[in-house]
Amino acid sequence: MVSTTAPTVGRSVQEPVRRSVRDRYSRREVLTAVGFLIPALVILGTFVIYPIASGGFLSLTSWNGFGTAQKFVGLANYTRMFADHEFWNSLLVTAVYALGVSVLSVASGLVIALLLDAPLRGLSIYRGIYFLPVVTSSVAAAIVWRYMLDPSGVVNRLLTGVGLPTVDWLNQRWTALAALTLLTVWKNLGFNAILYLTALQALPVSLTEAAQLDGASLWQRTRWMTIPLLRPMTFFVVVQALITAFQSFDLVYVLTGGGPTGGTEVLGMLMYRYAFKLGEFGYGAAIAFATLALMLGVTLVQWKATGSGESDLA
Amino acid sequence: MSTTTARTRPARWGTAARHTLLIAGSATVIVPFVWMFLTSVKKRSEVFTRLWPSEWHWENYVHAWQAAPFERYYLNSIVMTVGIVVGHLVLDSLAAYAFARLRFPAKNPIFLLLLATMMVPQFVTIIPAFSLVVQLHWTDTYWALIVPRLADVFGIVLLRQYFSTIPKEIEEAARLDGCGRLRTFVQVVVPLSSASLATLAIFAMLFAWNDFLWPLLVTNGDEMRTIQIGLAAFQGRYATSWNYLMAGTLTSAIPTIVMFLIFQRALIRGVAGTGVKG
Numbered sequence: 001m002v003s004t005t006a007p008t009v010g011r012s013v014q015e016p017v018r019r020s021v022r023d024r025y026s027r028r029e030v031l032t033a034v035g036f037l038i039p040a041l042v043i044l045g046t047f048v049i050y051p052i053a054s055g056g057f058l059s060l061t062s063w064n065g066f067g068t069a070q071k072f073v074g075l076a077n078y079t080r081m082f083a084d085h086e087f088w089n090s091l092l093v094t095a096v097y098a099l100g101v102s103v104l105s106v107a108s109g110l111v112i113a114l115l116l117d118a119p120l121r122g123l124s125i126y127r128g129i130y131f132l133p134v135v136t137s138s139v140a141a142a143i144v145w146r147y148m149l150d151p152s153g154v155v156n157r158l159l160t161g162v163g164l165p166t167v168d169w170l171n172q173r174w175t176a177l178a179a180l181t182l183l184t185v186w187k188n189l190g191f192n193a194i195l196y197l198t199a200l201q202a203l204p205v206s207l208t209e210a211a212q213l214d215g216a217s218l219w220q221r222t223r224w225m226t227i228p229l230l231r232p233m234t235f236f237v238v239v240q241a242l243i244t245a246f247q248s249f250d251l252v253y254v255l256t257g258g259g260p261t262g263g264t265e266v267l268g269m270l271m272y273r274y275a276f277k278l279g280e281f282g283y284g285a286a287i288a289f290a291t292l293a294l295m296l297g298v299t300l301v302q303w304k305a306t307g308s309g310e311s312d313l314a
Numbered sequence: 315m316s317t318t319t320a321r322t323r324p325a326r327w328g329t330a331a332r333h334t335l336l337i338a339g340s341a342t343v344i345v346p347f348v349w350m351f352l353t354s355v356k357k358r359s360e361v362f363t364r365l366w367p368s369e370w371h372w373e374n375y376v377h378a379w380q381a382a383p384f385e386r387y388y389l390n391s392i393v394m395t396v397g398i399v400v401g402h403l404v405l406d407s408l409a410a411y412a413f414a415r416l417r418f419p420a421k422n423p424i425f426l427l428l429l430a431t432m433m434v435p436q437f438v439t440i441i442p443a444f445s446l447v448v449q450l451h452w453t454d455t456y457w458a459l460i461v462p463r464l465a466d467v468f469g470i471v472l473l474r475q476y477f478s479t480i481p482k483e484i485e486e487a488a489r490l491d492g493c494g495r496l497r498t499f500v501q502v503v504v505p506l507s508s509a510s511l512a513t514l515a516i517f518a519m520l521f522a523w524n525d526f527l528w529p530l531l532v533t534n535g536d537e538m539r540t541i542q543i544g545l546a547a548f549q550g551r552y553a554t555s556w557n558y559l560m561a562g563t564l565t566s567a568i569p570t571i572v573m574f575l576i577f578q579r580a581l582i583r584g585v586a587g588t589g590v591k592g
Contacts, residue, residue, distance in 0.1 A: 034418070
C-alpha cells in the first residue's frame with residue numbers, strides 16, 4: 001500500500017526539473033520501509049482504521065449483528081437518538097461526570113504536585129504511593145470501592161461514628177454519580193500529579209525568585225505566577241480527564257452497572273447495552289460516533305478557551 | 315526523578331506542613347489497599363464488624379482460588395499480556411524506525427492518519443472489530459485476545475521520537491561495514507533504545523493485564539476468561555463473600571504492582587514524557 005507508483009518509463013532527458021517519484025526515493029529504501037511498516041500497518045489497518053470507516057457505515061444501518069443483512073436506513077439512528085430520553089439522560093450523566101472529573105483532577109493533581117516540587121525526604125515513596133491506584137486495574141479498584149461504600153461498609157461506619165446518618169451511596173442517582181466521579185479522580189491522581197510535577201520542574205526558578213525578592217508571598221507567587229505558567233499542562237490534564245470520562249466503561253460496569261435506573265449510565269455503557277445486550281449494532285455505532293463528535297467538539301472549545309494552550313507569561 | 319534540578323529549587327512550603335498534607339493524601343490512596351488486605355484474611359462474620367481481624371485466615375486465598383478457576387484466568391492473562399507486550403515491542407519499533415529514518419512516499423500522511431486514530435474512542439472501533447473477530451471464528455481463542463492489539467500507535471509515536479534523537483553517524487558506521495537496514499536496526503538501534511523500549515513494555519503490560527471491555531466481548535466461557543473478566547464474574551456470583559472477593563482482587567492486582575515497583579522509573583519517565591507534548 002505504500003510502494004511507489006513510479007512511472008515505468010525511463011527518465012527523460014528533456015525534463016530535468018520535474019523529478020519523478022523514482023528519483024526522490026531509492027527503490028531499495030522504499031522496499032525496506034514497506035517491510036518495516038507492513039506488520040504494524042496490517043494490524044492497525046484491519047482492527048483500527050477499517051473499523052472506524054466500517055462503524056461509520058454501520059451507524060447508517062439497522063444491523064442486528066447477525067447475518068449479512070445490513071439494511072441502510074440513512075440518518076434514522078441519529079434522529080432516533082435525538083428523540084431518545086435514554087440518550088439525553090446518558091449525555092447529562094456523562095457531562096456532569098466529565099465536568100466533575102476535570103475540575104477535581106486539576107485541583108488534586110496540582111496540589112499534590114506543588115507539595116512534591118522541592119527536595120523532601122521520602123519523595124519517591126510518596127510518588128510510589130500516589131501511583132498505586134494508577135497501576136491497579138479498574139475492576140479491582142471498583143470492587144474495593146463497592147465494598148467500602150456498602151450500606152454497612154466502612155464509609156458509613158465512619159459517618160455513624162461522628163453522628164451522621166448513613167447513606168446508601170450506590171443506590172441513589174446523584175450519590176452514585178458522585179462516588180463514580182471520586183473513584184475516577186482517585187484512580188488517576190498519581191498520573192495527574194506526575195504530569196503537573198514535570199511541568200513545574202521545567203519552569204524557570206528565576207522568575208519566582210525575583211518575585212520573592214520583590215516581597216510576593218507564597219500564595220501570591222503560586223496564584224499569580226505558577227498557576228498561569230502551568231496553563232498548557234492544565235489544558236493537557238483537562239483533555240486527559242475529558243477523554244477518561246467519555247471513554248469510561250470498566251469502572252462504571254463494576255461499580256454500579258450503570259444504575260441506579262440509569263443514574264450512572266455514561267455514553268460508553270449506553271453504547272454497550274444497545275450493541276451487545278440488545279443486539280442493535282447500528283444504533284450502538286451511532287451512539288459511538290456521537291461520543292466521538294462530542295469529544296472532539298469539547299476538546300476544540302477547550303483549546304480555543306485556553307488560547308491554544310499557550311501560557312500567559314511564557 | 316530529577317533530583318538535580320529539585321535540589322536547586324527553593325522549598326515552597328514548610329517541610330512539616332508538606333509532610334502532613336502528603337501523608338493525609340497518601341492515606342486516602344493507601345487505606346483502600348490496606349482495607350482490602352485486612353478483609354481478605356478475616357472470617358466472614360467480621361467483614362463488616364471489625365477493623366482488625368481477630369484471627370488471620372490465610373486459607374481464604376485458597377478458598378477464593380478454588381471457588382473460581384483463578385489459575386486459568388491467570389494463565390490466560392499471562393499469555394495475552396506476553397503476546398501483546400512482545401507484539402508492541404517488535405511491530406511498533408519496526409514501524410517507528412521506518413517513520414524516523416527511512417524515506418518513502420506518503421510518509422507524513424500515513425503518520426498523521428495514525429496520529430488521528432489516537433483521538434478516536436474505542437467504542438467507535440469496537441463494534442466492527444468485534445463482528446470481524448466473530449466472522450473469523452476467533453471468539454474464545456487467544457487469537458482474539460492478542461492479534462487485534464499486536465501494534466499500537468502510542469508505541470510508534472513514542473519510539474519514533476526517540477529513534478530520531480540517535481545520531482545518524484552511529485548507524486552509518488555500521489552500514490559502511492556492510493550491515494543491512496534490519497541488522498543495523500537490531501544490532502545498533504535497539505541496544506541504544508533499551509530505556510524507551512522498557513517504557514513501552516511497562517505501558518503495554520499494564521494495558522494488557524488491566525484491559526476489560528475487549529476481553530469481556532470476545533470471551534464467553536471460563537476457559538478463555540482473563541483475570542479481570544473472571545474477577546468481575548466472581549463478584550457477580552459471590553457478591554456477599556467480601557473476604558474471598560478481596561483475596562481474589564488482591565491476587566489479581568499483585569502482578570501490576572510488582573511490575574510497577576520494578577519498572578517505576580521507566581513508567582514515570584513515560585508518563586512525564588506524554589505531558590511534554592501537551
